[in-house]
Amino acid sequence: MKLAKVKVEYTGGTTITERVSLDPATGQVTLPPRLLALLKAMDETECSPAFGLEYGGMVLPVAVSEGTYKVSIPTEPESGIGHILNAIVYPSKDQRQQNGRYLHTLSAASIGGAVGYAHAAPTLDFQTLVGAVGLAGLGVLLWYVGFRAMKGE
C-alpha cells in the first residue's frame, strides 16, 4: 500500500485535497472515512466531481463503482532507454514548458543571427538577403512553436 494525493473538484468551485491509500498492484483506492463523509454530503448539492489521483507525476482518473474506488495504473516501459524516449516523445506539461523556453532561446538566436548576418555582409546581394530573411523567418517559426508549447490550461 502507498499513500497518494487525490483532488476532488466540483463544478461549483469547491476543491477537496486529501491523502488516500493506494494498492499499486490492483489500483484499489481506500478513502479515509472523513473524505467519504464529505463526498456523500457534497453529492446532495453538487454535480458529480472530477476525481483525480496523483501517481508518478501523472493525474489518474478515479473510477467509482459500487462503492469502491479504483484507478488504472499505466504500465511504464521497463528499460532505461525506453523510459527516456517516452519522456521525450510524451512530455508532461512542465516539460512542454521547458521545451517552449528552449525554442524561444533558439528563436532569439535566429533573429540575432539574421541581424548579424545582414550587417556582416559587405553588400546586400541576393544570397545575403535569402540568408537573413530565412533566419528571421526561422526565428518567427520557432517563436510560434515555443508559444504553442507554453500554452496553459
Added chain:
Amino acid sequence: MGATIFTLVLGVSIAAFFLWTNHNGEKRDRERDWGK
C-alpha cells in the same frame, strides 16, 4: 547557399519535432483527463 539551406532545414526540423512532441503530450494529458 548550401549553409543557408542546411540551417533552414535544421530549424524547420527542430520546430516540427517539438510541435509533434507537444501534440503527443497534450493528447496523453487529455486521455488522462480527470473524471473520464
